[in-house]
Amino acid sequence: MKSDLIIRVLRQYEIRQPDCVTPISTGRGFSGANLWKIEVGSDLYCLKQWTQGMPKAKTRDLITTVLPQISSRGLDLACPIESVEGGLLIRIAGRIWDLSRWINGSPVVDTAVSxxxxxxxxxxxxxxxxxxxxxxxxxxxxxxxxxxxxxxxxxxxxxxxxxxxxxxxxxxxxxxxxxxxxxxxxxxxxxxxxxxxxxxxxxxxxxxxxxxxxxxxxxxxxxxxxxxxxxxxxxxxxxxxxxxxxxxxxxxxxxxxxxxxxxxxxxxxxxxxxxxxxxxxxxxxxxxxxxxxxxxxxxxxxxxxxxxxxxxxxxxxxxxxxxxx
Incomplete structure (x- = not known):
């Protein structure tokens, strides 16, 4: 993935030039989505490039209408941030992208949950x-x-x-x-x-x-x-x-x-x-x-x-x- 495309996407948000852009699981997820950790000073974000043709229209509608309202009520989740044009999901270079706040911690997968x-x-x-x-x-x-x-x-x-x-x-x-x-x-x-x-x-x-x-x-x-x-x-x-x-x-x-x-x-x-x-x-x-x-x-x-x-x-x-x- 060319860094200039990532910078082009990030310019759609009210954040300054990132200090560090780190691939998280580029091309490795089951869905085929690409993810990057974005560091801007002490602020951390997750940038997502969706798989071609995803998310589907009905899912897009739910993401953009439901998640912001739930997030505003204080429940911690990866809710897309508004772009400078007011959209939560943006389309660049034929793919949909979103930027969300970084979620700290780690999942419990291969061990027993407490x-x-x-x-x-x-x-x-x-x-x-x-x-x-x-x-x-x-x-x-x-x-x-x-x-x-x-x-x-x-x-x-x-x-x-x-x-x-x-x-x-x-x-x-x-x-x-x-x-x-x-x-x-x-x-x-x-x-x-x-x-x-x-x-x-x-x-x-x-x-x-x-x-x-x-x-x-x-x-x-x-x-x-x-x-x-x-x-x-x-x-x-x-x-x-x-x-x-x-x-x-x-x-x-x-x-x-x-x-x-x-x-x-x-x-x-x-x-x-x-x-x-x-x-x-x-x-x-x-x-x-x-x-x-x-x-x-x-x-x-x-x-x-x-x-x-x-x-x-x-x-x-x-x-x-x-x-x-």
Whole structure:
């Protein structure tokens, strides 16, 4: 990436010439977005160049309307800063860019989250859902449940057989057999429950959707901020809960049950919602591995850092092993 393009982008903001521009994960993220740490005196920022064609129009609308209002209420998150022309997302050289305040700390990914960290994460998420629901809410079918139902239908037809025999590169063949074998055993009963859930109407609000543990940053035991809102959409908040708690469940067996207790203290969780969260989590354990096989095999997606891909696959395999025990 040429430095003059980065300087050209930064001139769209009310900040002076940066003292230092450091690539964070240029070309390494699963989304393909490029990130830089921008140092201007004692002020730190994160500059993001979005992947070509991203974010989608509906997500752009949610990012620019919902996040500023939530940020103004004091919740720590990576909210885009206004440019000199007043926009939160700017287009330069055919790509969308944004600049946000730097989030200090680090995520808890490959170790067990502490109880205090889990409580802080759930309090943050409950606060986010409460505030997001005040900004925008509706009633409707869940897009994420419909997507999982459609993926399940395709797997039932003949995709699983194709995935089992596809010549993958860069991943352990035993993981392929694990993902395909587990999905083939679970899809029967699971698809019935998924179809029933997808046929119901739910209260919808602007969920984060891609809320992995990698995106929740801590300073000691407190959440210092949450990053990456590139998958925002109107859906049930149960999706966010299942996604984040499922990540923490990989290293902490009580993460889901304990996390829901902390969340419930700020935003009540009904029994029906608990069942839906459980269904989402079952869907992740059952479908996540084969979804990666589809991306890496038939769809031929290219990921620049296969070590990160394999780490994600191993985390999925660990959840499968736990469900079998």
């Amino acid at each position: 109880e205090n960290q889990l409580q802080s994460a759930m309090e943050w998420l409950a606060s986010y859902h409460n505030l997001a629901g005040e900004v925008c809410s509706s009633q409707g079918f869940s897009p994420s449940l419909e997507y999982r139902m459609e993926l399940t239908r395709k797997l039932h037809e003949n995709t699983l057989v194709k995935l089992a025999n596809y010549p993958y590169e860069g991943i352990d063949p035993e993981l392929v057999q694990l993902f395909v074998g587990f999905a083939s055993k679970q899809l029967g009963n699971f698809s019935v429950a998924l179809k029933m859930a997808a046929s119901q109407l739910y209260p919808l609000l602007p969920v984060i959707a891609d809320l992995w543990s990698d995106h929740v940053f801590f300073v000691q035991d407190r959440v210092s901020g949450v990053i990456d809102f590139g998958a925002m959409k109107m859906d049930t908040p149960c999706l966010d809960l299942a996604r984040l708690l499922g990540c923490y469940q990989t290293h902490l067996d009580s993460a889901i049950s304990k996390g829901l207790e902390y969340y419930h203290a700020l935003r009540p969780v009904s029994e029906a919602q608990r069942q839906l969260i459980e269904l989402y989590d079952r869907a992740y354990v059952t479908l996540a591995g084969v979804q990666w096989l589809i991306w890496l095999g038939p769809e031929k997606r290219v990921f620049s850092d296969m070590s990160r891909v394999n780490n994600r696959l191993k985390r999925i395999a660990r959840r499968i092993s736990e469900s079998n025990s």
